[in-house]
Amino acid sequence: MKRAKTHLTNKKINIQNLERHVSSWKSEGLSICFTNGCFDLLHVGHVTYLNEAAKYADILLVGVNSDRSVKALEKSPERPINVEDSRAKVVAGLESVDYVVIFDEDTPEALIKKLNPNVLVKGGDYDPNETNAAHPKYIVGRDTVLKNGGLVKIIELVEGFSTTSLVNKMKR
Numbered sequence: 001m002k003r004a005k006t007h008l009t010n011k012k013i014n015i016q017n018l019e020r021h022v023s024s025w026k027s028e029g030l031s032i033c034f035t036n037g038c039f040d041l042l043h044v045g046h047v048t049y050l051n052e053a054a055k056y057a058d059i060l061l062v063g064v065n066s067d068r069s070v071k072a073l074e075k076s077p078e079r080p081i082n083v084e085d086s087r088a089k090v091v092a093g094l095e096s097v098d099y100v101v102i103f104d105e106d107t108p109e110a111l112i113k114k115l116n117p118n119v120l121v122k123g124g125d126y127d128p129n130e131t132n133a134a135h136p137k138y139i140v141g142r143d144t145v146l147k148n149g150g151l152v153k154i155i156e157l158v159e160g161f162s163t164t165s166l167v168n169k170m171k172r
Helices: 015-027 044-054 067-072 084-092 109-115 142-147 163-171
Strands: 032-037 059-065 099-103 119-123 151-155
Touching (some): 015 032, 015 059, 015 099, 015 109, 032 044, 032 109, 044 059, 044 119, 044 151, 099 109, 109 142, 119 142, 142 151
Parallel strands (some): 032 059, 032 119, 059 099, 119 151
């Protein structure tokens, strides 16, 4: 029971409005899928991943790391390449994505607790069975979603595509 797609300009939303929408959607019996990422240089791996994630629920919500949050991940001093508003708008431009919210925390844990999605999706570089929060393959929000009866799903990575490899290729 997929809802009608939202116009691009309305897809980027703040957390307070998103919480209200989620409450309404859940009361209508709609399921919510959440995923997150930096989405700095959108590539075919991201598009494939988000298209697959959308299949797990009626509504796909995407959390995009703020510029400060990306820097905290210490990917590289030059990152992010694109500012948060641009990254969020590019992700929102994908048909499979229903709403995008920018989060400023180091992890999406607080956002996941607020939204309480039915499904949490991460890429194949994570392990849904990893319970040690300090482990790099641990899925932030996993325990919250499972405790509330939700599912954690993994989508395999598209080989040969990563933002880091694109950045390295551009430096050559």
